[in-house]
Amino acid sequence: MSGAGPGRPLAHWRHRLAERGVDRQLWLLVPALVFVIALFLYPFFYGLTLSFQPTRGGPFSDYARFFSDSYERGTIWITLRIALPAALLNVLAAVPIAYRMRGRFRGKRLVTTLLVVPITLGTVLTAQGLLNFLGPTGWFNRILLASNLVDEPVRLTHNYWGVFFSLVITGFPFAFLLVLSYLSGIDPTLERAAATLGADWRRRFTRITLPLLMPGLATTFCLTFVLAFSVFPSAVLVGNPAGETRVISLAAYQAAYEQYDYPYASAIAMIMGFVELVIIAVVLAARSRFYTGSTGGKG
Amino acid sequence: MSAFSQLRLDGVSRRFGGQAALTELDLTIEAGEFIALLGPSGCGKSTALNCLAGLLPLTAGSIWQDERRIDTLPPERRGFGMVFQSYALFPHLTVRANIAFGLRMRRLPKEETRRRTEEAVRLVRLEDHVDKLPGQLSGGQQQRVAIARAVVFEPSLVLMDEPLSNLDAKLRLEMRTEIRRLHQSLGLTTVYVTHDQEEALSLADRLVVLREGRVQQIGSPRELHTRPANWHVADFMGYRNLWRGQVEQVDGARATVESSGHRLLGEVVGSLQTRADAVVAVRPEDIRVDGPGETRNAMSATVEVVEYQGRELAAEARTDTGLVLHLRTEQRIAAGDQVKLAVDPQRLLVYPADASAATDRQPDASGAAR
Numbered sequence: 001m002s003g004a005g006p007g008r009p010l011a012h013w014r015h016r017l018a019e020r021g022v023d024r025q026l027w028l029l030v031p032a033l034v035f036v037i038a039l040f041l042y043p044f045f046y047g048l049t050l051s052f053q054p055t056r057g058g059p060f061s062d063y064a065r066f067f068s069d070s071y072e073r074g075t076i077w078i079t080l081r082i083a084l085p086a087a088l089l090n091v092l093a094a095v096p097i098a099y100r101m102r103g104r105f106r107g108k109r110l111v112t113t114l115l116v117v118p119i120t121l122g123t124v125l126t127a128q129g130l131l132n133f134l135g136p137t138g139w140f141n142r143i144l145l146a147s148n149l150v151d152e153p154v155r156l157t158h159n160y161w162g163v164f165f166s167l168v169i170t171g172f173p174f175a176f177l178l179v180l181s182y183l184s185g186i187d188p189t190l191e192r193a194a195a196t197l198g199a200d201w202r203r204r205f206t207r208i209t210l211p212l213l214m215p216g217l218a219t220t221f222c223l224t225f226v227l228a229f230s231v232f233p234s235a236v237l238v239g240n241p242a243g244e245t246r247v248i249s250l251a252a253y254q255a256a257y258e259q260y261d262y263p264y265a266s267a268i269a270m271i272m273g274f275v276e277l278v279i280i281a282v283v284l285a286a287r288s289r290f291y292t293g294s295t296g297g298k299g
Numbered sequence: 300m301s302a303f304s305q306l307r308l309d310g311v312s313r314r315f316g317g318q319a320a321l322t323e324l325d326l327t328i329e330a331g332e333f334i335a336l337l338g339p340s341g342c343g344k345s346t347a348l349n350c351l352a353g354l355l356p357l358t359a360g361s362i363w364q365d366e367r368r369i370d371t372l373p374p375e376r377r378g379f380g381m382v383f384q385s386y387a388l389f390p391h392l393t394v395r396a397n398i399a400f401g402l403r404m405r406r407l408p409k410e411e412t413r414r415r416t417e418e419a420v421r422l423v424r425l426e427d428h429v430d431k432l433p434g435q436l437s438g439g440q441q442q443r444v445a446i447a448r449a450v451v452f453e454p455s456l457v458l459m460d461e462p463l464s465n466l467d468a469k470l471r472l473e474m475r476t477e478i479r480r481l482h483q484s485l486g487l488t489t490v491y492v493t494h495d496q497e498e499a500l501s502l503a504d505r506l507v508v509l510r511e512g513r514v515q516q517i518g519s520p521r522e523l524h525t526r527p528a529n530w531h532v533a534d535f536m537g538y539r540n541l542w543r544g545q546v547e548q549v550d551g552a553r554a555t556v557e558s559s560g561h562r563l564l565g566e567v568v569g570s571l572q573t574r575a576d577a578v579v580a581v582r583p584e585d586i587r588v589d590g591p592g593e594t595r596n597a598m599s600a601t602v603e604v605v606e607y608q609g610r611e612l613a614a615e616a617r618t619d620t621g622l623v624l625h626l627r628t629e630q631r632i633a634a635g636d637q638v639k640l641a642v643d644p645q646r647l648l649v650y651p652a653d654a655s656a657a658t659d660r661q662p663d664a665s666g667a668a669r
């Protein structure tokens with residue numbers, strides 16, 4: 001672009017656009033865009049349209065059907081009742097452990113590996129283990145019975161608790177790894193500075209580390225919540241899929257593959273997505289109230 | 300935390316694994332003193348400071364505040380203010396909240412916290428920025444917040460770890476004056492770490508020079524400037540000319556040294572015997588060009604490199620016998636000039652060359668030490 005002629009306004013515009021982040025590097029986003037469109041947007045809009053074309057009645061009749069039937073409607077509550085506490089527990093349990101492990105120490109890799117192993121197990125294997133361990137004739141109950149702490153086995157599988165434990169076991173490693181990386185992104189000198197200013201470890205944690213960690217915790221909560229909300233295998237394997245743990249994904253599954261009513265299944269999937277979005281929106285709104293800038297660490 | 304009249308470091312040592320970072324540091328700090336810990340990179344300055352602050356446990360030795368032993372106390376119970384090299388401002392707190400942090404931790408009444416915070420803000424001239432977050436400040440402003448935060452609760456001791464090293468040259472000079480002014484107006488006992496000898500000389504009442512974790516010399520700026528205890532300290536204090544030689548004759552406080560064919564007369568520092576290996580140390584500014592009538596320590600040399608440095612020139616010259624001299628002069632000289640150089644014997648220091656120097660940087664015979 002040398003000087004005069006039509007080149008100049010063009011260069012000018014290019015400069016203006018680049019300032020707003022529009023330049024050739026945007027092409028790097030193309031693969032991601034294709035991916036998102038093919039794997040997310042297309043199925044989403046396909047399902048959305050389908051949900052408005054029920055086999056009987058007007059465009060909203062499948063939604064009306066879901067909300068008018070208390071057995072169906074209740075699945076939302078059932079799922080939230082499992083997913084929210086499980087996600088919360090995962091995050092809360094991850095914080096102290098990750099906090100303790102953020103520095104360097106001997107055997108750190110071993111401990112991290114042990115904590116992360118459940119990821120590799122998958123839900124089915126975890127369910128199997130839970131049945132063996134917590135079932136009516138599992139070790140846990142046998143120990144309780146043998147030590148005369150209880151008269152009859154405590155029911156911890158094929159009900160709410162079975163699913164809850166399974167979600168904690170599979171969700172914790174994710175939460176832990178995320179929290180650990182958020183924590184190591186916080187400059188350790190900040191806590192040392194707080195110490196020289198007179199803060200004991202409790203106040204160093206609550207005044208410095210925790211506020212800086214909160215945005216990360218919110219994100220972690222959202223991710224583990226989404227994982228838990230779409231719980232399906234463990235709800236069937238270690239839960240009580242006809243009652244207490246008839247989660248919303250199970251309702252969608254039954255509509256699609258037992259009643260072959262795809263529009264209705266789509267409607268349930270849409271409702272499921274909407275509930276998730278509401279929860280995430282609430283959490284992210286709370287997150288934005290915290291400081292979310294650089295925390296000076298190694299990221 | 301009550302003030303003390305004396306802080307005593309008694310054989311303070313710190314090892315990392317097998318490696319000693321700080322060895323047997325003995326030092327007594329009087330209340331109100333400004334002490335600079337000075338030394339090249341990696342000599343253990345930060346280690347010493349962190350040991351004092353309680354951020355690093357000692358491997359040996361003890362620290363006494365008057366008659367109270369404090370090296371076993373955690374940092375939050377020592378009550379020392381610290382300025383970190385990276386500032387370590389809390390990124391989620393405003394400037395005001397950062398400065399007030401130490402007061403809050405002491406649970407002072409709200410009104411007093413507010414008043415003292417405002418005072419500190421005024422002291423470092425940040426009135427217009429109190430509601431900003433640290434990320435919205437320039438480097439110099441962040442530095443001032445860090446200093447205000449460390450002094451606002453009137454600690455009995457302020458520790459500063461190279462607080463100016465991240466600033467540009469101009470700001471560094473300004474902040475230096477500011478730190479000195481703060482010290483004078485608040486009378487805070489200060490330990491200041493730096494690797495910049497000029498900074499240390501201009502700020503401190505007393506300097507502690509460290510090398511490889513060991514104290515080399517403790518003294519006033521004047522003592523260190525004019526009489527470094529050994530040639531390592533001399534090297535560090537700006538004696539750029541370090542020449543190896545051999546003692547020809549010792550005469551009381553004076554000695555004659557032969558170095559690269561030159562016979563040099565100078566002041567002996569330490570103990571020297573005839574024929575012993577010696578190191579001769581001279582500051583660039585003490586070499587005179589074409590000194591009128593100066594006959595002692597006269598050499599003729601060829602100017603090789605000249606650097607323009609404002610009023611002065613820094614030059615490198617080489618004598619016929621190959622001795623390289625670094626000098627500073629206001630005279631106009633140019634590369635290729637033949638010059639007569641001379642050094643006043645009072646300004647030429649003769650040190651014993653240490654025997655245990657196998658691993659050390661040696662001033663080589665030609666004097667091209669750097």
Ligand SMILES: Nc1ncnc2c1ncn2[C@@H]1O[C@H](COP(=O)(O)OP(=O)(O)OP(=O)(O)O)[C@@H](O)[C@H]1O
Nearest residue numbers: 315319320338339340341342343344345346347494
């Ligand atoms: N955490 C650590 N683990 C192992 N060695 C360390 C550690 N911290 C410091 N050292 C070593 O101790 C020695 C002194 O380090 P220190 O940080 O005190 O140097 P310094 O004088 O502050 O240097 P600089 O001017 O570069 O900051 C160095 O050799 C360093 O390698």
Ligand SMILES: [Mg+2]
Nearest residue numbers: 344345346460
């Ligand atoms: Mg250091």
